[in-house]
Amino acid sequence: MRYRVDNIPWYLKIPFWIYGYGCGLAMYLASYMVRVMCRVTTQGREHLPPSNFILCTWHDNIFPYLTVFHHHPVAHVWMNHPAWYMKPVHVMAALIGIRELVLGSTGHGGKVAADRLVDYLKQGYATMAFPDGPAGPRRVLKKGVLHMALQSGVPIVPLKIKTSRCLTLPTWDQKRIPFPGSTVQVIYEKPIRVTHENFEWATEELTKALS
Numbered sequence: 770m771r772y773r774v775d776n777i778p779w780y781l782k783i784p785f786w787i788y789g790y791g792c793g794l795a796m797y798l799a800s801y802m803v804r805v806m807c808r809v810t811t812q813g814r815e816h817l818p819p820s821n822f823i824l825c826t827w828h829d830n831i832f833p834y835l836t837v838f839h840h841h842p843v844a845h846v847w848m849n850h851p852a853w854y855m856k857p858v859h860v861m862a863a864l865i866g867i868r869e870l871v872l873g874s875t876g877h878g879g880k881v882a883a884d885r886l887v888d889y890l891k892q893g894y895a896t897m898a899f900p901d902g903p904a905g906p907r908r909v910l911k912k913g914v915l916h917m918a919l920q921s922g923v924p925i926v927p928l929k930i931k932t933s934r935c936l937t938l939p940t941w942d943q944k945r946i947p948f949p950g951s952t953v954q955v956i957y958e959k960p961i962r963v964t965h966e967n968f969e970w971a972t973e974e975l976t977k978a979l980s
Contacts, residue, residue, distance in 0.1 A: 796860075807951055816926060846867070868894075887920045
């Protein structure tokens, strides 16, 4: 990866900012308009711990998630891919209230970024994890989220998002974009606390809860 969001050369910064902030704002406004025009229902909100937590859902839910969740009441930190083309996503994250962003992903400083994310979790931040990202296989659980929960002591809350009508993109994860006027159903499952003793059980329970 030649350029990251944090090493753009000076002579490319102006077009990079136009691209990043322009597309990021457009994405935010589009998601907000869809949010206003959709009917959102919620189940299992009582499963959210009173302090912080790790929300967890499959990667195909990323657009429904960005449509539904604006301005979290609990301070959130995200770990996200550092590639230059991800700048609009980083801008949108800031607009929906994500307070801190840790740059890293599998193969791109992911271990260091995960350690930083764990530090934020220990300070009381919540986060969101897509355990089959960033490149699949689709709906196959990677154990990074379980290790973060184990190291931080913060529970994982499995999250399901169902859409009555949506556009499915021809991507590896089959991303879904809710149609205006559709119903978006948000379901929180019971939290899962991960320990050394129950690690394999927690892996099975998380996979089952997300299915």
